[in-house]
Amino acid sequence: MVLRHLAPRGFFLCQGSARMEGNRRILSDIVASIREDAEIREVGLGRLFSCVVSKFVGLSSTLGGCEEERERQMRYKAATALELSSLAFSEDTFEASLGLSAIKSLIEVDEAGLFDINASLLITKIGRDRRVTIIGHFPFVEKLKGMAKGLWVIERRPKEGDYPEEMMEESLPSSDLVCISGTTLINHTLERVLSLCRRDAFKILLGPSTPLSSVLFDYGIDVLSGILVTSEGRLLSLVREGANFRRIKREGVVRLVSLAKDRSALWRAL
Template sequence: MKILTDILSSINDDTLVDDVVRGLYWTAVTSSSCGLSSTMFRDCAHDHSDDVEPVVLIGQPAADIARFSLSPDIGMASLGLAAINSLIPIDLSQCVEINAGKIIMDKGRGKNISIIGHFPFVDDLKDVAKNLWVIEKWQRPGDYPAEDASKYLPDSDVIAISSTTLINHTLEDLLPLCPTSSFTMLLGPTTPMTPVVFDHGIDMISGSLVIDKQLALTCIKQGANFRQLKRSGAIRLLSLQKS
């Protein structure tokens, strides 16, 4: 989990957590800003013992909650990523506001494309890619199982990896499979928008910035998915490329 420990080491902010919202699809932590991550509970352990003390989050240093990202419990790791994203200062002067799907389409025209995670734009890529391999643990028709990553990533020219791989700690197994000649992206609202990730073989990151905290929290509380959250106007989509 070197990439996570490097991100954590880069954080120098002692702001306290002032709110936490765990919705059906998204988790939000507010401290210096409002950070998002995918709400993930699959494959995580549940402790049903009666003597477990509840985790106190509000009023704690967000940097301490951010360290939950290292937890083997996926639910806790999800919370930790949201805390990380609440502490990262995004340099807007270096970002562009563009949809990740368009970037992949432009970069991958006539080439081999691998997508880790089934994103809404994958159907659009079928018309432009030489080969398109969508690798997904929870497969839909036409997707390939997670274990096929070792088969397809080495032959890929463009690779887009869901940032939920930071939550389930599979990213560092995937990156060594990516050719150095490939264009490799990390994408999704869970993505930490920090150039630290560029030290780990990633060429571009695409994530989100919450621009209306209260609206975002209200939407998340009501179970909004990503498209609904985006349409609400609560977030902006941002991309940052390695210089």
């Protein structure tokens, strides 16, 4: 069945993974798993993050430029969260960021299945003496240097010591551990990354943009490391102020959590 969700600017989403092209199939399946829609209660837009408050609170990194905030909020608050989620399929990465936040605001997370562990601790433990590829430059990269058997940090805009995207073709098939930024769902590169990984590689999707959806386990992800929002109002203020994630963590408005496909496999990997 094809469902049309009327969204801002006439953009629409066709649900059903068989009807979606390549990199949007994962997003389509996540949306299809959502049980019910909800009215949007608030939208927060900032230089670094977007936030949508509906049934729950969804936060995602902002990629690309943005228009004046009040104008955007007036346009998007008229939609329901499911309608707004269709923007996640947009080629405009600012819209895709907002759409992913809307999706995350509708995901009901079973908190009993979560465990509180910093992704950097998890990765440095699993990555010791293994070949590691990291998609996205994270602060824990320095800790892995000298610990991993081989380390490739892939970035669209490489910093010193990073590798360009083209290196994925070489590094991913030989990596034992692959750490992937949740922003790959925004720039529509996640499926490409996963297609280059070995089936037996341990794969972690991480960062504040990561949806805590078990659908991602069907695509070979072993661990999801993301956040739960603990203070909705304060988070909205921080997002609008342009706060970075370090400050958001320091303010105590999010909880760092992980969800494993198979906990016993995770403990074995550690």
